Structure formats: structure tokens, C-alpha cells
Amino acid sequence: MSQIQNLARHTRLLEIVGDTVRVRAKGRAFGEMAIVENTDGESSLAKVVELDRDIVSLQVFSGGKGLSTGATVNFLGRSLDVVYSPNILGRIFRGSGDPIDGGPELKTDPRIQVAGPTVNPAMRVMPTHMIETKVPMIDLFNCLVESQKIPIFSVAGEPYNELLARIGFQANADVLVFGGMGLIFDDYHFFRDAFESHGVFHRTVMFVNQASDPLVERLMIPDMALAVAEKMAVEENQRVLVLLTDMTAYADAMKELGVAQERIPAVRGYMGDLYTQFAQRYEKACDFKGAGSVTILTVTTMPGDDVTHPVPDNTGYITEGQFYLHDGIIDPFGSLSRLKQHVIGKATREDHGQIMNTMIRFYSGAVEAQKKQAMAFELSPFDHKLLKFGGLFKQRFMDIAVSLPVIEALDLCWQTLAECFSKDELLMKKNLVDKFYPEQLAAEAGE
Template sequence: MPAIPVRYGRVLEIVGDLLKVHVPPAGSDTAEPPACLGDLAAIASADDGAGTESLAQVLKIDGERVSLQVFAGTKGISTRTKVRFLGHGPRAICSENVLGRIFAGTGELIDNGPALTTDREVEIGSPTVNPVERELGARMIRTNVPMIDVFNTLVESQKIPIFSVAGEPYNQLLGRIGIQADADVVVFGGLGLIYDDYHHFRRAFEDAGVFARTAMFVNFASDPIVERLLVPDMALAVAERFAVEGNKRVLVLLSDMTAFADALKEVGIAMEQVPANRGYTGDLYTQLAQRYEKACNFAGGGSLTILSATTMPGDDVTHPVPDNTGYITEGQFYLREGMIDPFGSLSRLKQHVASKTTREDHKDIMNVMVRLYADSKEAEQKQAMAFELSEHDEQALTFGRLFRERFMDLDVDMTLEAALDLCWQTLAECFRPEQLFMKQQLIDRYYPTETGAGEAAEREGTRVADAAQ
């Protein structure tokens, strides 16, 4: 759509990065409506409307009052500033050329590479896919992270967050999954990143040799807040085109969605919206759902999977951001003390692949391992209170230590099949077959008979005795 040449110059109010201008009714100066919600506008730096222009976006239309969020901030803007509406919303470049490139939240290239001015652009923020055009996800995305592949399998078209707190290595985990996941295209969206985190992601993708299939949209902590709101839409618009038109298996990584929600809150305050729970806007659920519901397994096309990081202020899962996110997504990964917690983590789609498209023992071994790890936590509590421990408690204590070392450590890197074999090996080192309460046919096929039952428990007892001496 061609740019509308009409300029409007009556600035009513400047509040923070918000600019409110008077726009005459449609038909007074132009045959077309001068502004639409979500459209872009160009704001001239000079009073006469000439010179350098900065971008802004229409956030609210109240009669003849139009509120604009200025991307670069309102510093230097006077009340005699001229505004020109462009007639379209923010757009993202969508072609094979975006792979291996880095963009700002506005969609502009920031990697000093060649321009992509001739590439096709698509508007962001399109509606989610009609449910009729969706297919049920039934294909596993391998990550080589045992706590995900074995216990909370990531499935194509799934939307799932990593719940964590500041200081936990959630960005390291997110980057590792992006590198090791068996996806055709990875689209990364960074929201409010400090430079160290940005450098970590870029260096990790480059060192692993996957940068050529990765597109990055980055908003730094020092960048304008409104650009932070555009990053998820930019990343998802590009990912959706690769999935629909290119039949690609696309993985979208977003970090951190709490920064996105905080940006919504700041804009809401500037817009004088009535705050809801803890100061967040009342449409927080809708805003998050509009992004997460982009995850889809397209009928006759590819798939779009969303994995995000969501920090919980004060490790409070009832905080509005994780609380609303939990209602939208299909499970979550809890990252605590540098490990994925098997109790708080959940993948609601894992039943579609466990023992169906994966090895037959996957579902049973997953359930038994978590049950016995729960027994080990109970045994640790009994030990801490100086209660007498049973034989099963002693075995469970040894099992719990091995479980943390072999599976929960984020440095562990192994395929699903290798992890399942190690699960059987760990069970055989700590428990006898009859203690597992599993299908006999699985025990006959996979239980390592050459390993003596209780062998590891005896070694653990010896180790503790030696340490005491």
C-alpha cells in the first residue's frame, strides 16, 4: 500500500515515549482513513516535516486523538512535529536470505551485512491458524537432553516454557536446545537481552555450525521498550512462512517472555490503562496467547514449535506471567538449581510419542524412574530426621544420587536410546527386577542381567565408610 502523503502536525501531548496527535476525521483531508490501529507512522525530526524521520506505531485511536508509541523515544520531538501515517503495520523480511542474519526488533538488520531491500516482506501479528488446518503433533523433537527426551518429550507444534528465576542457566539451556534440536530452521527472539547473553547465543550458534539455519531478532535491554513488543511477532511471522511455504520444521526460541510482559505493563501505564493483577494490563492472557497459539502442525505443511524462557520474580509461580502462561502452554520445564526438576516439569504431548514413535520401553521406564526418584527424596527426608532406613530406602538413596549425576546434570549429552539404556543400567545397579513393578516382557528384554542387584548400593556404603574414616 503506498504511503499516505498527508502530514498531521497538531501534537496534543508527549508522555514518555508516547506521542498524542490530533487527526481530523476521515474525509476532511484525504479520502482514506488516516490511521488504523497497529499502523506505522513516520515522525519528522524537523518542524517543517522534512529531514530525518523516526518510526512510531499507532496504539490507540480515541476519536480524533491518536496515540503513537515512538520507537526511538520522544527525545528531541517538539510540539510542532509532523506525523505521516504509512498505511501498514510493521513488516518482517521473509526469504531464505534471513537465515544467518541478525535483526533488531523493528526488523532492521544490525549485523552490518548486505541489505535485503529487494526481499519480500510480510506483515506481522497475523491471526492464528484455523483449528481445521491443524494436525495433532506426533513427532518427537530430539534435543539430546535426557531430562527432556526421556521424561518430558518435546513434540512438534508444542508450545512450552522454561520456568526459572534470574541467575539460573536458562539461556544456556535454550541455546543448547537450539543447537542440538533436529529442526530445519531455528528462529531466535531475544527480549531485553544484555550484551553478554546476546553474545552467548550468537557465539554458540556460530561455534556449533548452525548459524546458517538460524535467524535472530534481538532487542537489547537498552533498546526502546516498544521494539521489545515486536520481537515475538517478527520471529513468529518469519517462522510461520518457513513452516507453511517451505514445509520446514521450525523451532522458535524466545527469551525472556517476562520482559515482554513487563514491556506491556510499561506501555499500559503510559496509556493510562487501568492496571489489573500486580500492575499488569488486563489483557495479559490475550497478549501471551496470541503469540503462543502460533505453534502449529500445519496440514500439508511443516510445523512451528515454540520454546520460551519465562523468569518467575521471587520464584513465585503464582506471579501473573507464569500463571497466565501455564494456562496457555502445553506443560513447562522447571529449571531449579541448575537442573530440570522432574516433579515440576510436564509435557502434555509426550503421550503422543512415548512408546509410539519411540522405543517400546520409553513410557514405562520414564514412569518407574520418576517414581523411584520420588522414593529417594522421601528417603533423604527420613535420613535428615535420623529415622531408621529400610533396605529400599538405602537403595533409593543410591539411585537418587546416580539419577542426578547421570540425567539431571545439564552437561549430560546423549541420544534418547543411550539414555534409555542408561536408565536400565542404573535400575539394575540399585534394585532387583521384582522391585521395579514393570512388565515382565520389558524386564526380560532390557534388564541387564550381568549387573548384580544392589551392587551400587554396596559400593556406596563402602564409599561412605571410607569417607568417615
């Protein structure tokens, strides 16, 4: 920090409230960075979070504990920036932008500004490319499409981080940019080990805010991750997949900051600009004309499994669907990808659309048959077929640990259908049934 030229120096803090300090200064800008130097020589980064005429409020990264009103504020005349060079691949940074992996410092590497504007709509192209994740419940039924922004809706205790990591190291993307907000150490270590053990760490950049780190750094994580992702997509034609967890922790950090600023809350204590803050980040997802793409996949935990909670509720208005994870499975009924029609049968195989609809139709019937069985109603022969199909469907497709390329998954769908139903019971297009239905397997199953 001593190498940074101070552009404006101010002394005598007016007020210290939690991690927020106020100082009288003119000509400052919202989001401008500063260095707060205490009387004992200790210094910390800070960010301008509120302007009231010439009263400037700053959020101190290291917190307000131990600060004296005699501290000095040195404004830097710039917004937050982050290192950007080929050297960041395979590295881990904290919310302040400093590396935390024990590797060399990158002080001489170029830096880029974060939290810039979203992309001009004229520079966006219609999404047409699928990101294959090898997770059947995604690839078959709710495809992840390049430039899509989509969350995983779940609750505490569910394996959403395991699913996010699996998608990360199995997806056919060029670069992974990971942003962790409020992670406990075990989760941080899990993601790092997962990316290293599956051989993708060399093309991964990680920005991590742990639960014990300063709260304000948590708010920097998405902006840093998305700034790096956008730069890679635009200038290096990379297909970038951004993974963010957990957006509820991000929203809670914004709420705490709003309380410290004595702002009037809206719904359930969250600030009224929650939607705007989310939209500014999610709208960074883009397929750039003549360049690469940024795809955003996040985790949104729903307190009390309440989808009307402000965080998932606002998220749903911005994103293009959701993956609903509960009881360790991706629910085919609660999940939705609004862009899947752009790739199903086009980027995949001609039978994809028919298979998707047929499998879900039979699984829905299996759920109804299970209810009849639980209430001791008499089951028809077709109900027994549905129950057999439901068991195979859960085992072969719904477990998030299952890993299958999409073409193999489609073939397994036909195999499962043949083991349970005759050709006439499928109610599918005849040309597709004639081409893909495995006759020999059906005969062995007793058709």
C-alpha cells in the same frame, strides 16, 4: 525511510508523554506504522497503539526525548512488516526489522506482514512427532512435541538461557528462529556464539532487542519471529523451533506502555489483556496440514519464584505444560508436558513409558530416603539402594549439561536400574524386563 511513500502527513503533535505522542488524524488503523520526523530532520518509526475517535496515539521507536510538538507524522498505511527471503538465514535483526550484524541491507528483498491471525483449527493436525533435544530430563520424562507451546519456568540467576541455547542447537528441527527481549549484551553475545560454535547459525534467524534498545521494539520481537516461522512452515514445509526469552520482559514492556497510555491496570500493574496478548502469540504454534510445523519454547522468569505471579499464571492457562528449572536442574516433579503421551512409546521405543514411570518412582523414593537420613532415622537396605539410585539419577540425567540421544538415555536408565535394584524390585512388565534388563551388569553390581 526516505524511499517509503508517505500516504498521510500530519503536523503539530498534540501531546508528548514519554515515548508516546498523540496527533489528530482520521482514518487510521490500530497497529499502523508511521514515521515521525522531528524539526531537526531526525526521523523514527512509530506504531499506532491507541485510537480515540480522531486522536491517534503512537509509540515512537527511538523514544520521545528531544521531540518537538512541531514534528511531522507520516502514516504509511500498513502494519509492521519484516524481510522474508532465503537471505535472512544466518542474520540478526533488531526489533525495528533492521539488520544489526554488519551484513548487507536487505532493502530489495520481499517483506511479509507480522501479527496476523492464528491458524484456522481445520488446518491443524494432531501432534505426533517428537523433537529430540538430547536433554534427558526432557526427552525421557517430558517430551517436546512438534507444534507444542511450552515455557521454561525459572528465576533470575538460573541458567535458563544456557538451557534454551542447548535445546536450540541440539534439537532435531530444520530451522531455529530466536527472539530475545531486553537482553543484556552478554546474553546476546552468548546466544550468537552458541549457535555459531555448534554449527547451526546458518539455519538460524535472530531477532534481538537489547536492554538499551527502545522499549517498543521489544514488543515487536515475538511477532516478527513468529511471522517468519509461520511462513517457513507453511510455504517451505520446514519444522521450525521458535525460542523466545524472556516473556516476563515482554509483559513488563506491555505494562510500561499501558501506563504511558494511562490505562487502568489489573493485577500487580499488568493490563487486563495480558492473557489475550500471550494467547495471540502462543497459539501460533501449529502442525500444519500438508506442511511443516511451528513449535514455541519460551523462558518465563518468575519474580520471587512465585508461580501465582500474573505472567506465569496466565502462561499456564495457555501452554501445554512447563519445564521447571531451579537449582540448575529441571525438576521432574514441577515439570509437565501434556502432549508427551502422543509420542512416548510411539515415536520412541516400546519401553519408554515404563522406564519413565519407574525412574520417577524410584527417584521419589530416593528423596524420601534422603529426608529420613537427614533426620537420623534408621535406613533399611532398600533405602540404601534408593540413595544410591538418587545419586546416579542426578549425576547421569538431571544435570542440564548432559547430552544423550533418547535411545542411549533409555539404555542408560536400564543400566542405572540394574546397578541399584534386582529384577523383582522393578515392578515393571516382565516382557520389557526380560528384553532390556542388562543381566551381566546386574551380576557385576552384586545381585
